[in-house]
Amino acid sequence: MGNLVIVEHDNNEVAAATLHAVTAAQQIGGDIDLLVAGESCGSVADAAAKIAGVNAVKVADDAKFGHHLAENLATLIVEVAPAYSHVLASATTFGKNVMPRAAALLDKAQISEIVEVKSPDTFVRPIYAGNALATVQSSDEIKMITVRTIKFEAAAAEGGSANVEAISGGVDAGLSSWVSQAVSNNDQVDLTSAKIVVSGGRGMQSGDNFGMLHSVADKLGAAVGASRAAVDSGFVPNEFQVGQTGKVIAPDLYIAVGISGAIQHLAGMKESKVIVAINNDSEAPIFQVADYGLVADLFEAVPELDAAL
Amino acid sequence: MVCVKRVLDPQVKARVKADGSGVDLANAKMTMNPFCENALEEALRLREAGTADEIIVASVGGGKTEETLRHGLAMGADRAIQVVTEDALEPLAIAKVLKNIAEQEDVGLVLAGKQAIDDDSNQTAQMLSALLGWSLATFCSDIKFDGDKATVIREVDAGLETIEVKMPAVMSADLRLNEPRYVKLPDVMKAKRKPMDKIELDSLGLDTANRLTTLQVEEPEGRAAGVIVNSVSELVEKLRNEAKVI
Ligand SMILES: Cc1cc2nc3c(=O)[nH]c(=O)nc-3n(C[C@H](O)[C@H](O)[C@H](O)COP(=O)(O)OP(=O)(O)OC[C@H]3O[C@@H](n4cnc5c(N)ncnc54)[C@H](O)[C@@H]3O)c2cc1C
Numbered sequence: 115m116g117n118l119v120i121v122e123h124d125n126n127e128v129a130a131a132t133l134h135a136v137t138a139a140q141q142i143g144g145d146i147d148l149l150v151a152g153e154s155c156g157s158v159a160d161a162a163a164k165i166a167g168v169n170a171v172k173v174a175d176d177a178k179f180g181h182h183l184a185e186n187l188a189t190l191i192v193e194v195a196p197a198y199s200h201v202l203a204s205a206t207t208f209g210k211n212v213m214p215r216a217a218a219l220l221d222k223a224q225i226s227e228i229v230e231v232k233s234p235d236t237f238v239r240p241i242y243a244g245n246a247l248a249t250v251q252s253s254d255e256i257k258m259i260t261v262r263t264i265k266f267e268a269a270a271a272e273g274g275s276a277n278v279e280a281i282s283g284g285v286d287a288g289l290s291s292w293v294s295q296a297v298s299n300n301d302q303v304d305l306t307s308a309k310i311v312v313s314g315g316r317g318m319q320s321g322d323n324f325g326m327l328h329s330v331a332d333k334l335g336a337a338v339g340a341s342r343a344a345v346d347s348g349f350v351p352n353e354f355q356v357g358q359t360g361k362v363i364a365p366d367l368y369i370a371v372g373i374s375g376a377i378q379h380l381a382g383m384k385e386s387k388v389i390v391a392i393n394n395d396s397e398a399p400i401f402q403v404a405d406y407g408l409v410a411d412l413f414e415a416v417p418e419l420d421a422a423l
Numbered sequence: 424m425v426c427v428k429r430v431l432d433p434q435v436k437a438r439v440k441a442d443g444s445g446v447d448l449a450n451a452k453m454t455m456n457p458f459c460e461n462a463l464e465e466a467l468r469l470r471e472a473g474t475a476d477e478i479i480v481a482s483v484g485g486g487k488t489e490e491t492l493r494h495g496l497a498m499g500a501d502r503a504i505q506v507v508t509e510d511a512l513e514p515l516a517i518a519k520v521l522k523n524i525a526e527q528e529d530v531g532l533v534l535a536g537k538q539a540i541d542d543d544s545n546q547t548a549q550m551l552s553a554l555l556g557w558s559l560a561t562f563c564s565d566i567k568f569d570g571d572k573a574t575v576i577r578e579v580d581a582g583l584e585t586i587e588v589k590m591p592a593v594m595s596a597d598l599r600l601n602e603p604r605y606v607k608l609p610d611v612m613k614a615k616r617k618p619m620d621k622i623e624l625d626s627l628g629l630d631t632a633n634r635l636t637t638l639q640v641e642e643p644e645g646r647a648a649g650v651i652v653n654s655v656s657e658l659v660e661k662l663r664n665e666a667k668v669i
Pocket residue numbers: 314315316317318340341342343344355356357358359360361371372373374375376377378379382392393394395398410411412413433457458540
C-alpha cells in the first residue's frame with residue numbers, strides 16, 4: 115500500500131523537516147510518494163523528486179493551498195490518503211496543524227511525534243514532556259503519523275529521480291484566510307538544524323544582553339535559542355523557544371546560559387550530544403543533565419568565553 | 424465552550440509504573456492542564472468584554488474530573504458538563520464527544536488548549552474542528568473578534584502568523600495568549616453552587632473505541648552525570664579536545 119509523506123514547504127523550497135519524515139517512511143517500508151500542495155510550487159516539486167528513495171511526487175498547484183490553511187489542505191489529504199497504508203508529516207507546527215484535521219475527517223487516530231518505528235503498525239512516542247516513552251500499536255488501516263525530526267536522520271536531498279504527477283482535488287472550504295507572517299530574524303542560523311545552539315534564560319535579564327550570546331554564536335556558527343521565561347519576558351521572539359511547547363532540538367553542542375533546567379525546558383534539548391550549563395546557582399537542575407557545568411556569573415563567563423573563541 | 428483536561432501537575436515529574444503499563448498517577452497532584460487555563464481565561468475576557476454570553480467548561484473523564492471542572496467554575500465559567508467515563512479515550516474519541524456536546528449546547532466558539540501536557544498529542548482541537556466542519560485556529564497567542572470573523576495570531580515555527588477565521592470556530596490556546604487569573608476563596612465557595620451536568624459516555628451512543636493499544640510505557644535512558652569545570656579556559660579546552668564539538 116505504501117507511504118504518503120506530506121511535504122512541508124514555502125512554495126520555494128522543501129523544508130528540512132520533510133527529509134526526516136521520509137526516513138521514517140523508509141523505516142516503515144514500502145513505496146514512498148510525496149504530496150506537494152501549494153501555489154506556484156513547481157520548484158518544490160522538482161526538489162522533492164530528487165529526494166533519495168522517493169517513488170512519485172503528486173503536485174496540487176492551486177491558490178487554495180498557497181498558505182497551507184488546514185481546512186483546505188485537509189480535504190486534499192483526505193482524497194489522496196486512501197491509496198496508502200501510512201500518511202506521514204513532520205511534527206512541526208505545519209504537521210501538527212493539518213494532520214489531526216485530516217485524520218478526523220478520515221475517522222482515523224493520529225500517532226503524534228513518533229521517535230521510533232518498531233514495525234509497520236507499532237511506534238514509540240514520548241509522553242509527559244519526554245519523561246516516559248509509550249509503545250503504541252495501531253489498528254487503523256491508514257496510519258496517520260507525525261514524526262519527531264530529531265530521532266530520524268535526514269534522507270539525502272539528492273540522488274532520486276521520482277515521477278512528478280500533477281493532480282487536482284481538495285476544496286476551498288472558505289473558512290479562513292491568511293493575513294500575514296512576521297518573521298523577526300532572517301539571518302539567524304536555523305535553530306532546528308543547527309549543530310551548535312547557545313540558549314539564554316531569565317538570567318540574561320534583558321533582550322540587549324542576548325547580544326552577548328549572538329556574538330558567541332556567530333563565532334561558533336551556532337543558532338541562538340531561549341527558555342520560555344526569556345520569551346515571556348520579551349527578551350527574544352517566540353520562535354527562539356526550546357522545550358515541550360517550543361522546539362525540540364538535538365544539536366551536537368547545547369550551551370545553556372542562565373537557564374535553570376525545568377522539566378519543560380529539558381524536554382526540548384536533553385537529547386543534545388553535549389550539554390554545557392553556565393549558571394551561578396550550583397543547585398540548578400540543569401547541572402544534572404550537563405556534561406560540563408560552570409558555576410559562574412554569566413556576565414563574566416560569557417564575555418570570557420567570547421574572548422577565548 | 425472551553426474544553427478542559429485534568430492532568431498531572433506540571434511541577435511533578437512523571438514516574439513510570441514498574442510493570443510498564445503506564446504512568447503512576449495514584450496519589451499524584453493533579454491540576455487543570457495549563458493550556459486549558461489559558462483557553463478559559465480568554466473565554467472569561469470575552470464575556471467581560473460582552474462578546475460571549477455564557478461559558479461552559481466541558482471535560483471528558485472519570486471520578487475526579489469534577490474537581491477540575493469546579494476549578495473552571497471558580498475561575499468564572501457559568502456551568503460545567505462532565506462526560507463520565509473511566510476509559511482513557513484517544514483524542515479522536517474525545518473530539519467526537521465534544522462535538523456532540525457543542526451541538527447540543529449550540530455553542531458559537533470552542534476554545535481548547537493546544538496540547539495536554541500529559542499525553543502531548545496536540546490533536547483534539549484540530550479533530551474537533553474537522554468533525555464540526557468549523558474554522559480552525561491553532562496555537563493562538565492573540566485573538567480579536569469582529570462580528571462573524573476573528574483575527575488570530577498563531578505561534579508557528581517561523582515566528583508569528585496572522586490568519587482570519589470565520590465564526591463559528593475552534594481555537595487552541597498557546598501559553599502566551601494571556602495570564603490566567605488566580606482563584607480566590609470566595610470564588611471557590613461560589614463555584615460549589617454553580618450547575619454541573621454529568622452525562623454518561625454510553626448514553627451518547629458514539630463509537631469511541633480506541634484505535635491504539637499501548638503495549639508498554641518505559642522511562643527514557645537518563646544522561647550520565649557530567650563534570651563541573653573550574654574556569655572558562657578549562658571549558659573551552661574540554662569542548663575542543665575531549666568532546667571535540669568546537
Ligand atoms: C505547560 C508548560 C509548558 C512549558 N513549556 C516550556 C518550554 O517549552 N520551554 C521552556 O524553556 N520552558 C517551558 N515552561 C516553563 C518552565 O517550567 C520554566 O519556568 C522555564 O523554563 C524557566 O526558564 P529559565 O530557566 O530561563 O528561568 P529560571 O527558572 O528563572 O532560571 C533562571 C536561571 O538563571 C540563573 N541565573 C540568574 N542570574 C544569573 C547570572 N548572573 N549568571 C548565571 N546564572 C544566572 C539562575 O540561577 C536560574 O537557574 C513551561 C511551563 C509549563 C507549565
